[in-house]
Amino acid sequence: MAENKNVKKNRMNPLIWFLIAIVIPVVYAIFLAYIIFSMAGIDATGWVKDKVSNVPVVSSLVTTEEDKDLQKQNEKLQLTIEEKDSEVEQLTADVDNLEGVIDQLEKDVLKLKKSADNEEVDPQDEENNEKDLLKQTSQTFKDMDPEQAAHIIQRLKEESALSVLDNLSNKVRGKILEEMDPEKAAELTQSLIDRADQ
Numbered sequence: 294m295a296e297n298k299n300v301k302k303n304r305m306n307p308l309i310w311f312l313i314a315i316v317i318p319v320v321y322a323i324f325l326a327y328i329i330f331s332m333a334g335i336d337a338t339g340w341v342k343d344k345v346s347n348v349p350v351v352s353s354l355v356t357t358e359e360d361k362d363l364q365k366q367n368e369k370l371q372l373t374i375e376e377k378d379s380e381v382e383q384l385t386a387d388v389d390n391l392e393g394v395i396d397q398l399e400k401d402v403l404k405l406k407k408s409a410d411n412e413e414v415d416p417q418d419e420e421n422n423e424k425d426l427l428k429q430t431s432q433t434f435k436d437m438d439p440e441q442a443a444h445i446i447q448r449l450k451e452e453s454a455l456s457v458l459d460n461l462s463n464k465v466r467g468k469i470l471e472e473m474d475p476e477k478a479a480e481l482t483q484s485l486i487d488r489a490d491q
Contacts, residue, residue, distance in 0.1 A: 391444050398430065398449075431460035434469070443472035446481075455484050
């Protein structure tokens with residue numbers, strides 16, 4: 294039994310001797326060399342990263358400054374893409390909202406035309422109804438965001454757009470015209486001026 298213990302001890306001894314005689318001194322020598330190079334002003338870490346980045350398996354474990362820069366650029370691009378996607382979604386929702394308002398206005402016009410066709414109305418009553426509808430429509434645009442109102446008014450027929458703009462206050466009309474395409478705003482303004490001259 295005593296011989297078995299000695300045999301086991303002898304088997305472990307080469308491993309321990311290898312660890313003590315080779316591995317620990319090599320690690321100590323590397324650590325000491327790193328300290329000496331760092332004190333001498335040599336960028337030992339950069340040199341090691343540069344040399345290790347060329348080794349096939351080890352290079353995947355070491356990140357270089359170039360890799361960090363690429364990763365930062367990638368993150369910035371991802372953020373930009375997410376911002377643009379949310380902006381596109383918002384604009385799509387705005388367009389859908391504006392189309393809904395246009396559809397509603399067109400339905401109102403059709404209802405008025407049908408009611409005018411079906412009923413023999415006194416011209417005075419018909420004129421009052423049109424004025425009331427025009428005031429209600431103008432009130433809708435007055436309460437609306439100027440940018441959305443501008444988009445809707447640009448899509449209306451010119452006569453309808455002029456009637457709506459004519460029933461708005463100068464302040465609200467100015468805000469809406471400001472949000473329009475300059476050419477369309479100039480065209481509508483000229484038509485309003487021509488209307489006032491008549």
